Amino acid sequence: MAQEYKLKGLSSFGDLANTDKIEAEVEGVSDGKVLLVNLDGKVHAMSPHCTHYGAPLKNGVVSPDGRLTCPWHGACYNVGTGDVEDAPALNALHKFDAFEKDGAVYIRATEADIKSGQRNPVGQCSVSESDEKVVIIGGGSGTIGLVQALRELKYPGHITIISREPEYVIDRTKLSKALIPDASQILWRPDEWYAEAGIEKLVDEVKAVDFSARLLSTASGKSINYTKLVLATGGTPRSLPLPGFKDNELKNIFQLRTVADVQSILDAAGDQKKQIVVIGSSFIGMEVGNALAGKEHSVTIVGMESAPMERVMGAKVGQIFQNNLEKNGVSFKLSAGVEKATPSESKSNTVGAVHLKDGTVLPADLVILGVGVRPATDFLQNSVSLSLQEDGSLATDANFVVEGHNSVFAIGDIATFPYHGPGGNGTPVRIEHWNVAQNAGRAVARAIVHARHSPLSSLPPKPFIPIFWSALGAQLRYCGNTVNGYDDVVLKGEPENGKFAAYYTSGDVVVAVATMGIDPVMSKSADLMRRGKMPGKKEIVDGLDVLQVK
Incomplete structure (x- = not known):
């Protein structure tokens, strides 16, 4: 009491x-x-x-x-x-x-x-006798945001999640940052939570969708109907179409997407010092490299740009990332292209070295690929009534409704949607951020519940600003998006000490902000962007403190 x-x-x-x-x-x-x-x-x-x-x-x-x-x-x-x-x-x-x-x-x-200190906003739910049924394909961040928000908003219908991953939904951000091999440590919700919320979970793989009949076919032979379908299948890690990397030609070459991938990487690395090559100076590549270097392995990261993430973050900020990781023992080979992988002299079916185009040979006991992901939409390739974008994604409107399909939504890595944040101007964009997927899931729940009583066209999209974070020797925080590019970076703080705020600008508009060591500048900037109150470049250059802006 x-x-x-x-x-x-x-x-x-x-x-x-x-x-x-x-x-x-x-x-x-x-x-x-x-x-x-x-x-x-x-x-x-x-x-x-x-x-x-x-x-x-x-x-x-x-x-x-x-x-x-x-x-x-x-x-x-x-x-x-x-x-x-x-x-x-x-x-x-x-x-x-x-x-x-x-x-x-x-x-x-x-x-x-x-x-x-916290409360579960979703209590025990008794599903009504309604014929309404939301089916979600995929078990990632967008899915947990969607199903929780549906129940928060008192959606009375059936909810079914289908995912081919045996454990879901996990905090996937911790896979690369901390290399946690135990799924139970990173589950967002236990199975009991889904049962109490009246949410059915299936471990299966959808092989085809009949959009006219609103029917799914799975690998186990099930046929599942829906009234609303949400496609949330995420991304598939890219491989390299090069000798030694193709068709599982050599063992101990890994991608990172699942708990099983983490388990395989840690098993190969073992307790003794190994020579590890990470291909790709992406955020995933750098996080994995940093985590393995912290376990006393010898890690070299290979990147094509002159500084890590140079295209997205700029050379000066990328150099800060590099300095942070080098202090942790990570080595970099930049402005470099990969030519091939060759086997170990002692084990002909296991990687032994990575060869670069400049002739450098990097000995490798194991290799990890961090070269990006592509939309996991292969199962939709033969759908007659659905058109995929050139990159394999699905075009949606601002409420994540798939073009030409009022009962179908797409969220997360597979969705290309109009971006209306600073500098976006409605440009279609695909954003591979954990936060974006989850907020998109919440937006779709809102749309589904609204559409039960009113035309979906009457629902104005709920604005949110993309946010991501990364563990790069210090905590990076980022908001906004540079979908239409940026022409300058205004650095504030102490970048030489790895403590900074970087304001990415297009003309006088601040389109993105990255910070290290000066919370809560990123969160404040995201809020100002959402409300259309973000100061311009000139004000930032002149010394305005965004934390003082109301």
């Missing part, structure tokens, strides 16, 4: 200005804390840590429209309710009544709620 708890050190709400926040200790509760937020004269009390990775929300961003954004990864909560507004958080915050009494500040709460 809820009771009154006094907050230490507070006598009134008087010192809390509009959109200000403060973390306070709760008397009588060991390690108990709450966050107080003043929004338009009303003080709200809530759990103090982000439910995603536990970031302190006292360092977050409060916007005038009542959103509280995590300083680390952009998870967003409604100040009034504690509910999740944007990914990557799944659980909501507890909300508590806050009031002044006898010269002190109190909250009304249960000790259990104060200590737990």
